[in-house]
Amino acid sequence: MLDFTLTPKQSDLKQKAREFALKNVLPVAAYYDETDETPVNVIKKAFEAGLISGQIPKKYGGMGYGITEGVLLVEEIAAACPGIATSLFDNALGMEPLILCKNKKAKEKYLPMFAKKFKLIGFATSEPMMGSDVSGIRCTAIEDGNDYILNGTKYWVTNGGIADYFSIFATVDPKSQHKGICAFLVEKKWDGVTIGLTIPKLGQRCSNTAGINFKNVRVPKENMLAKPGEGFMLAMDTFSRTRPAIGAFAVGAARSAMEYAISYAKKRRAFGTNLSNFQAIQFKLAEMYQKVETSRLLVWKAAWEADKGMDPTISASIAKLYATEAALEVVNESLQIFGGYGYTKMYPVEKLYRDIRLYKIYEGTSEIQRMIIAGHVLAGYKSVMPSLEDLPIHRKKDPLAVKAFKKSTAWRCPICGYVHYGREAPDECPYCFFPKESFKKTT
Numbered sequence: 001m002l003d004f005t006l007t008p009k010q011s012d013l014k015q016k017a018r019e020f021a022l023k024n025v026l027p028v029a030a031y032y033d034e035t036d037e038t039p040v041n042v043i044k045k046a047f048e049a050g051l052i053s054g055q056i057p058k059k060y061g062g063m064g065y066g067i068t069e070g071v072l073l074v075e076e077i078a079a080a081c082p083g084i085a086t087s088l089f090d091n092a093l094g095m096e097p098l099i100l101c102k103n104k105k106a107k108e109k110y111l112p113m114f115a116k117k118f119k120l121i122g123f124a125t126s127e128p129m130m131g132s133d134v135s136g137i138r139c140t141a142i143e144d145g146n147d148y149i150l151n152g153t154k155y156w157v158t159n160g161g162i163a164d165y166f167s168i169f170a171t172v173d174p175k176s177q178h179k180g181i182c183a184f185l186v187e188k189k190w191d192g193v194t195i196g197l198t199i200p201k202l203g204q205r206c207s208n209t210a211g212i213n214f215k216n217v218r219v220p221k222e223n224m225l226a227k228p229g230e231g232f233m234l235a236m237d238t239f240s241r242t243r244p245a246i247g248a249f250a251v252g253a254a255r256s257a258m259e260y261a262i263s264y265a266k267k268r269r270a271f272g273t274n275l276s277n278f279q280a281i282q283f284k285l286a287e288m289y290q291k292v293e294t295s296r297l298l299v300w301k302a303a304w305e306a307d308k309g310m311d312p313t314i315s316a317s318i319a320k321l322y323a324t325e326a327a328l329e330v331v332n333e334s335l336q337i338f339g340g341y342g343y344t345k346m347y348p349v350e351k352l353y354r355d356i357r358l359y360k361i362y363e364g365t366s367e368i369q370r371m372i373i374a375g376h377v378l379a380g381y382k383s384v385m386p387s388l389e390d391l392p393i394h395r396k397k398d399p400l401a402v403k404a405f406k407k408s409t410a411w412r413c414p415i416c417g418y419v420h421y422g423r424e425a426p427d428e429c430p431y432c433f434f435p436k437e438s439f440k441k442t443t
């Protein structure tokens, strides 16, 4: 049944990630933010410590981590630096289509290599002209003998400038939308692959983001991860398994913003006392803590569903949406507690504020998460309560009416909800004047 206890292995992994974050990530976070450089040496160290590519199944030489292990790990890294966490985790995103796909040969060729060697793999659905609407991919893949020929540009590719491999989503026909989308594992060294300049950003500046151009790039069919028509679902299934980690990034970063605010509030003095003695500040801290804890619960639930083999799509969207928006509120209040100092580069909250802002955008914006959840609420979700028209009638206390109800039939006006008791519906509703024919017989 319900159990929030981590296994000893999970606790050890969390502790290991925490120690790694405090020793190797936190001390360099401000430097790499300032210089806009990606700390490849830190990413490599994380690989050597077993903190990257852990989700590769054991049969391919990996550690066989689940989504739960992934979220435990990235919370700790993001707490120290959201940008470095994005860079580390990107291998999980890039590799997920390969792990999920049906192409055994591609798995056998690449997964053992990723498990053994320090190699980065990026993920690309987005393009310069589209991001949210994955069915609108324009990068083309045209069949030619034993190959497909790729042409087009992918944009916003995390680790695009430093990865050697990419999961690329393309289409056999841009007009065919979902039906034409396919996916390939593409190597950077292949002829016709060109990497763009690193895209300068507001936050997470140490995380490399670049465009990739394909000019007549010949991709062997054996590198196909999804056939035309199967690529869209492969991308969606990937997101369902990686969105909990974005929620976990937000938990980690918000947790740090909260901890810094607690520390500051306990020391900073105003009106002759510490800030932490003002109820207004205490309430802010309480809200922050509540948001961090709630977010983590949602993230863990989504991860748990994924690891149980359930469809985690809706829980993953809820976790991503809630945790990323809550994190922005938390860091905003943290900055407020710091007052003017929060707005400076002397303290870490300003960087967290910029870094956290990205969470509402990548891997599906907040608007897209709301669309997914709304789609579920309106179509997939099964209500427990009867429909309004079929609600049992209990409202009338009048004993005569109750007697009448027992003996005869009740009629409900579908517009205003008025219930009429009698063998026949009234000629018209006495409240909203809708005609007799619109009344529905009810029991």
Ligand SMILES: Cc1cc2nc3c(=O)[nH]c(=O)nc-3n(C[C@H](O)[C@H](O)[C@H](O)COP(=O)(O)OP(=O)(O)OC[C@H]3O[C@@H](n4cnc5c(N)ncnc54)[C@H](O)[C@@H]3O)c2cc1C
Pocket (backbone or CB within 6 Å): 122, 123, 124, 125, 126, 129, 130, 131, 132, 133, 155, 156, 157, 158, 159, 201, 209, 358, 361, 362, 363, 364, 365, 366, 367, 368
């Ligand atoms: C730093 C960074 C790293 C990234 N890394 C990757 C990566 O590794 N791989 C990758 O493939 N992509 C990556 N992305 C791309 C990211 O996933 C997209 O930016 C995101 O999906 C939004 O797409 P867009 O920017 O094209 O915005 P658009 O899709 O053009 O949307 C613009 C705005 O309109 C809203 N909108 C769009 N459609 C609707 C609708 N139907 N209803 C309501 N609102 C709507 C959006 O929510 C958004 O607010 C990255 C982006 C950034 C900034």
